[in-house]
Amino acid sequence: MTVPKPLKDTKLFKPIKVGKYELDHRIVFAPTTRYRAQDDHTPSDLEYQYYGDRSQYPGSLITTEATFTSAQAGGEANVPGIFTxxxxxxxxxxxxxxxxxKSFSAIQLWYQGRVADPKILKQEGLDYVAPSPVYYTEESKQAAKESGNPLRALTEEEIYDIIHVQYPKAARNALAAGFDYVEVHSAHGYMLDQFLQPSTNQRSDKYGGSVENRARIVLEIIDELIPIVGADRLAIRLSPWAKFQNMLAEEDTVHPITTFSYVLHELQKRADAGNxxxxxxLVEPRVQASHDVAKDKQVGDNSFASYIWKGTFIRAGSYTYDAPEFETLLKDIDDDRTLVGFSRYYISNPDLVKRLRDGLELTPYERATFYNFDNWGYNTWNNYGEDKKFDKEKESTIFPKEISKVST
Known part of the structure; x- marks a missing residue:
């Protein structure tokens, strides 16, 4: 990669108040699924080193990988949880x-819905549930059939439990675990996004149909968590244009701007009332999850959000694509309430903040290691100027285990 220009004298390194806390700069480690938790979803020794390394620059905000809100929210191996x-x-x-x-942390509360693995749920004695029984692929339908765990719609009683029991318990656990912020994952085709979008929400009760009904669960969760967490420590993630996991985005029966404008208007109403x-x-349309979208294939623009939501934004999505000048990044942070998230280059550059500050060469990431279960490509990256050698064969035999007392 071309050596980036130093950004230390730009607004990127101007402190910013984000809710309750002040950050020293505007670079955020965006949530990045990595599958390095223990088998029972307890965070591991590998994650301890991983997050420690990426918080080394004081005043940074580190967002966790998506973390299961409850057992029912799961259905995937080696993803961390916050329910025990x-x-x-x-x-x-x-x-x-x-x-x-001297850095800060945000937990991202995750609920899988229709993209969970029905076989794993079955093994754990859990049903395969979503807003509506709309499979996201033929493969998922076949897997559900083979495991004897067909996808079914959540009942209103189950939705009540998600809103009033599961999310509040997860939020209280997150506070007990020392998190500075709690972020509700309502993006990328997962459960709450499935409620928001008509192609995946075909309900006829108060949680389906109109935009007000489809957004109801999201807003009720926010309202439930505000008195627990405090609005100034609570956040939400949205992806208006994402087609990840076969969401239809702008091809749906209702345009994304209609749906997401409503959500943002409702959040602003709460802000105006003191919350x-x-x-x-916000996920930018330059990416679909961990993949870039070619410029001629990009659809959508998040500029509408700035006219509605008057609070702080974190924008994420391929901010290195126009390095070394970083024109898009500099344009976005010109809005004094905007931070920018990095994930892939934060993986391969634990000291990314320093490298962007000083204009130091960025180490390319290795996509093939993103979703493995061992330590190769996880804690095998150097800070700038380091020359530690890692043996791939050895690191590939190191798997997540309990964080030892010595580690802390």
């Missing part, structure tokens, strides 16, 4: 490390 005491204890050790680095969220995280 062991999970809380593991995350507390990681947060202690982040705070020792302003810490931030709204």
């Amino acid at each position: 005491e062991k999970h809380v204890e593991g995350w507390k050790k990681i947060n202690d490390k982040i705070h020792a680095n 302003k969220l810490a931030y709204v995280s």
